[in-house]
Each structure stands twice: as C-alpha cells, then as structure tokens.
Amino acid sequence: MNLEALYQDIILDHYKNPRGKGLLEHPLASAFHVNPTCGDEITVEVGVDESGGLRIGYEGQGCSISQASASVLVELLQGKSMVESEQARLAFIDLMHSKGVGEPDEDVLGDAVAFAGVAKFPARVKCALLAWMALQDAEIQAGLLTTGEQT
Amino acid sequence: MTVLDVAAIKADFPILSTTVRGGQPLVYLDSGATSQKPVVVLDAERDFYEHANAAVHRGAHALAEAATDAFEDARRTIANFNGARSQDLIFTKNATESLNLAAYAFSNATALAQFEPHSANPQFVLKPGDSIVVTEMEHHANLVPWQEVCRKTGATLRWIPLTDEGRLDLTNIDSIIDKTTKAVSVVHQSNILGTLNPVRHLMELAHAVNAVGIIDACQSIPHMPVRLDELGADLVAWSGHKMLGPTGIGCLWGTESILNAMPPFLTGGSMIEMVAMEKSTFASPPAKFEAGTPMAAQAVGLAAAVRYLENIGMDAVAAHEDALTQYTLDALNSLDGVRIIGPTDSNDRGSAISFVVEGLHPHDVGQVLDSTGVAVRVGHHCAWPTCRRFGVPSTTRISPYIYNDFADLDKAVLGIQAAQDFFGVNA
Numbered sequence: 014m015n016l017e018a019l020y021q022d023i024i025l026d027h028y029k030n031p032r033g034k035g036l037l038e039h040p041l042a043s044a045f046h047v048n049p050t051c052g053d054e055i056t057v058e059v060g061v062d063e064s065g066g067l068r069i070g071y072e073g074q075g076c077s078i079s080q081a082s083a084s085v086l087v088e089l090l091q092g093k094s095m096v097e098s099e100q101a102r103l104a105f106i107d108l109m110h111s112k113g114v115g116e117p118d119e120d121v122l123g124d125a126v127a128f129a130g131v132a133k134f135p136a137r138v139k140c141a142l143l144a145w146m147a148l149q150d151a152e153i154q155a156g157l158l159t160t161g162e163q164t
Numbered sequence: 165m166t167v168l169d170v171a172a173i174k175a176d177f178p179i180l181s182t183t184v185r186g187g188q189p190l191v192y193l194d195s196g197a198t199s200q201k202p203v204v205v206l207d208a209e210r211d212f213y214e215h216a217n218a219a220v221h222r223g224a225h226a227l228a229e230a231a232t233d234a235f236e237d238a239r240r241t242i243a244n245f246n247g248a249r250s251q252d253l254i255f256t257k258n259a260t261e262s263l264n265l266a267a268y269a270f271s272n273a274t275a276l277a278q279f280e281p282h283s284a285n286p287q288f289v290l291k292p293g294d295s296i297v298v299t300e301m302e303h304h305a306n307l308v309p310w311q312e313v314c315r316k317t318g319a320t321l322r323w324i325p326l327t328d329e330g331r332l333d334l335t336n337i338d339s340i341i342d343k344t345t346k347a348v349s350v351v352h353q354s355n356i357l358g359t360l361n362p363v364r365h366l367m368e369l370a371h372a373v374n375a376v377g378i379i380d381a382c383q384s385i386p387h388m389p390v391r392l393d394e395l396g397a398d399l400v401a402w403s404g405h406k407m408l409g410p411t412g413i414g415c416l417w418g419t420e421s422i423l424n425a426m427p428p429f430l431t432g433g434s435m436i437e438m439v440a441m442e443k444s445t446f447a448s449p450p451a452k453f454e455a456g457t458p459m460a461a462q463a464v465g466l467a468a469a470v471r472y473l474e475n476i477g478m479d480a481v482a483a484h485e486d487a488l489t490q491y492t493l494d495a496l497n498s499l500d501g502v503r504i505i506g507p508t509d510s511n512d513r514g515s516a517i518s519f520v521v522e523g524l525h526p527h528d529v530g531q532v533l534d535s536t537g538v539a540v541r542v543g544h545h546c547a548w549p550t551c552r553r554f555g556v557p558s559t560t561r562i563s564p565y566i567y568n569d570f571a572d573l574d575k576a577v578l579g580i581q582a583a584q585d586f587f588g589v590n591a
Contacts, residue, residue, distance in 0.1 A: 016535050051543040052557040076527035
C-alpha cells in the first residue's frame with residue numbers, strides 16, 4: 014500500500030503546523046465531538062464577523078487525519094459566507110463518502126482535496142469528518158443552519 | 165525459538181496464509197481483540213450443520229437428539245478444560261452478556277424486593293449506602309453494567325486505583341472493599357495493560373465482607389492454565405472468540421450456590437420449569453440462564469477450539485507467550501520515543517502490550533503497520549478510563565498468540581520505526 018496516497022504532504026503539513034487553532038472569544042455556539050472508537054476529540058466554535066462571514070475556532074487532540082482536517086477546515090472556511098461554507102462542507106462530506114472514486118473540485122475544497130485518498134480507508138473517514146460534523150452541529154446551535162439543511 | 169512449533173500451528177489457520185494491502189503477508193497481532201480460528205473449529209461447525217443440526221433441548225426426532233448430545237458434549241468439554249462441572253457452565257452470546265447477567269442479578273433482585281420480598285435473595289438486593297467495587301483497569305464490559313446497576317439501585321461504585329506501573333494500588337483496599345460492599349468484580353488480566361491481578365486475594369477480601377466475587381477472565385483463560393475452582397470467585401466470565409472459538413458464544417461459570425441464588429437474566433423459552441398464564445417457575449441452572457434457542461454450532465466450535473488448545477497444552481501456551489512477551493518488552497524498551505503503558509517487565513503480566521510513540525497518534529502508528537501487513541489494535545481498547553489514568557487518549561497494542569513467532573514481532577518493531585521515519589519524529 015502506498016502510504017503517501019493517504020498521507021498527502023498537505024495533510025502532514027497541516028498536522029505539523031495547524032492553522033487557526035484556538036477558541037473564539039465570544040462564540041455563538043460550541044460543539045464538542047468525539048470519535049468513540051479511538052477517543053479523538055474536537056471542539057468547534059462558530060460566530061459571525063461584521064461583514065456576515067463565518068468565524069471558526071477549534072481545539073482538539075487526535076490523529077494526523079482528524080487534526081489536519083480541522084486545520085484545513087478553518088483555513089478554508091474562515092470568513093466565508095454561509096452559502097460558500099455550506100457548499101464546501103457538503104462537497105467534503107460527499108468526497109469522504111465516495112469510497113475513493115470522487116473527483117474533488119479544488120475551487121470549492123482548496124487544500125481539502127488532499128483528503129481524497131482518505132476515502133479509501135473506511136476506518137479513517139470518521140477521523141476526517143470529525144471537525145466537519147462538529148462544525149455542522151455548532152452552526153445548527155447558533156441558528157446559522159436550520160436542521161432541515163443538515164446532511 | 166519458543167516451546168511451540170509455530171510454523172506447524174500457523175498452517176492450521178487458513179487466514180494466516182493470506183495477504184493484505186497489496187500482497188503483504190498478514191501478520192496478525194490483534195488476538196486480544198479476537199483470535200483467528202484453526203480449521204478444526206471451522207470443520208466442527210460445518211460438520212454440526214451437515215449432520216446434527218436441530219434445535220437443542222426440544223423435539224424427539226433423531227436430529228434433535230444428535231444436536232442436544234453435541235451441545236451438551238461441548239459443554240462438558242469446555243467445563244473440563246477449566247476444571248469445572250458442566251452444570252455450572254452457562255453459555256451466553258459473549259463475555260459482555262455474561263457480565264451483564266451477573267450485574268442484572270443485582271438490579272433484578274433489587275426490583276423484586278419491592279413487590280415480592282420473599283423471592284428476592286438479600287445477597288443481591290442493593291440500597292443506597294451499599295457499594296460495588298471494580299478496578300480502574302476494567303474493560304467497559306465490566307464497568308458500564310455496574311455503573312448502570314448503581315444508577316438503578318442507589319448503590320455507589322468504587323474502584324481500586326492503579327500505580328504508575330499499571331498495577332492495582334492496594335494501599336487503601338480496606339476502605340474500598342468494606343462492610344458496605346455487595347459485589348467485587350475485577351479483571352483477571354487487563355486487556356490494555358497486560359497486568360495479571362491478584363484475583364484470589366481480592367476474592368478473599370470480597371468473601372470476608374460477604375460480597376459476591378466476580379472475575380472477568382477474557383484475557384487469561386485463552387492464554388494460561390486456569391482452574392476455575394482455584395480462583396476463589398463466585399462467578400467467572402469469558403468469551404469463546406478470543407480462544408480460537410467462534411463469535412456468538414461466551415461463558416459464565418458460577419458456583420452451584422450462587423447460580424441457585426441468582427434471579428434469571430433473560431427469560432422466555434428453555435429457561436422455564438412450568439408456565440401458566442398467571443406465573444411461571446424456572447428451570448435449574450444452567451438452563452435457568454439460557455433462554456431461547458441456544459448457539460449449538462458455536463458451542464461445538466468452541467469445544468473443538470478447546471480440544472485444539474488441550475492438544476498443545478496450556479502450560480506450553482503460557483510458556484510460549486511468556487517468551488513472546490519478554491521479547492516484545494525488550495524490543496520496545498530499546499526503541500527511542502516508545503513508552504509502554506503497563507508493566508515493563510514480564511512478571512505477572514500477559515502478552516497484551518500497549519504503548520505510545522512520542523509525537524505520533526496511535527491511529528497513525530497502526531496505519532503504517534497496516535501498510536506493512538501488520539495488524540495491531542489502536543484506540544482506547546474499551547478501557548477509556550485506563551487511558552485517562554495514564555494521560556493518553558489511546559494506545560497501540562500488540563497482542564500475540566500461539567500462532568505468532570519472533571519474526572512477527574520483528575515486523576511490528578520495524579513498522580514502528582517506519583512510522584517514526586515517515587512522520588519524522590525519530591530523535
């Protein structure tokens with residue numbers, strides 16, 4: 014098996030140098046998610062900036078995939094509109110459920126396209142999705158996303 | 165070399181000659197989670213279905229008799245293996261169910277005591293102020309059921325803490341097991357730390373205060389000679405699938421007096437003596453605890469597994485694993501950046517060895533090992549509080565068995581070094 018296919022350089026870079034890590038000062042809502050099979054943890058907080066863009070903060074501990082995914086998420090979605098953010102979030106979830114045959118759109122997903130290889134490893138898909146599911150939860154709690162829109 | 169002819173044993177396990185992840189020969193080091201099955205176990209199950217399949221303990225046709233004989237023969241074989249009487253051995257679906265059966269004796273008796281005080285054995289009736297004692301190294305299967313019993317009865321859960329070395333800290337044991345204690349349920353050998361606990365001593369402490377003594381033997385019975393009557397327990401739970409047997413069968417052994425005193429767990433067919441619309445009476449043990457059509461083929465498969473282990477000899481199994489344990493501990497102790505979670509020497513410890521690699525998450529260690537064909541367990545091993553006690557979110561665990569040799573462990577060690585190289589964390 015080719016380890017590099019799973020652990021793309023972008024993933025390793027985000028794991029070693031996480032972007033935007035830290036919690037918000039005045040979050041609208043906060044969601045704590047764990048992966049009960051391995052104990053990985055993530056707290057994602059959301060707020061809205063003056064121009065209506067998304068503010069995201071996070072703290073967590075876990076494997077390279079779960080932590081790099083959180084870092085990529087924040088870098089990609091920080092300051093984005095809810096419409097853009099939802100487009101990317103749904104695209105990422107689709108990619109993770111593609112069993113490795115998905116064609117990720119780099120314009121929508123940015124660095125998150127590097128996770129395409131993770132979809133071939135069912136045991137690691139949960140790791141990659143941890144932050145994204147916590148984000149959805151926090152957005153629903155904050156009233157930024159109605160439950161009807163959740164996947 | 166160890167005392168076992170591992171090459172010959174490997175040849176008995178079809179799955180061990182397969183390859184994974186693009187042609188890598190499988191090196192299976194996750195037997196603490198479940199063991200692989202020798203062909204004699206697979207054949208025994210198939211033979212039962214081809215020649216004896218019927219619902220046991222019901223019907224009078226030829227197959228019903230053959231199935232019942234096979235099932236009860238299996239019970240005798242499995243009980244004999246651990247020096248027990250067959251009527252004291254209950255089949256369950258797994259060890260988790262065995263431990264729940266024990267835990268539910270307490271919550272069911274406590275509920276009965278409200279409306280039918282005469283039929284609730286006071287030994288199992290709990291009230292606020294009573295305590296149940298476990299250890300900080302329990303598998304969730306011997307922790308969560310007791311938490312639930314406490315929630316339902318108002319009893320308090322206590323636990324024996326651990327030393328930094330991963331052994332039970334018995335310093336204040338007199339204030340943990342005391343006259344309020346109604347049950348002491350402890351693991352014989354930890355599935356995460358490998359520690360072998362002084363269960364006989366703990367059972368004596370339990371009996372000194374008239375508490376019921378229970379042992380989780382999932383990780384001991386597959387790996388060493390265990391005589392149930394020498395453990396000093398009232399109840400002992402273990403699983404079939406960790407000792408070369410099929411999934412879907414677990415065991416609970418109990419003393420005659422405790423099995424007679426305990427209320428049933430699951431109820432329905434097979435476990436009754438007489439049923440009327442108004443009320444029912446129950447069969448004697450073991451039937452009293454075996455509601456519904458039992459897992460006959462799995463019992464036959466487990467009996468074949470037991471005969472396979474008997475042919476090797478459990479003393480030889482234990483000696484082989486001691487050698488593998490010492491070899492693994494030496495190798496891990498000599499690796500930079502690797503910390504063993506649990507006893508670092510082979511005294512009073514089994515072959516399940518957990519460790520963390522500095523700078524690396526266990527998931528990532530396991531992934532690199534997997535890419536070389538080596539299967540290990542990563543995660544909290546259903547012992548999350550134990551991980552917390554040692555300040556780690558999870559661990560990587562190597563757990564060998566009779567079909568592993570030093571070369572398998574060498575591959576695991578190479579894989580750990582490869583993970584350190586890949587992630588650039590070696591010093």
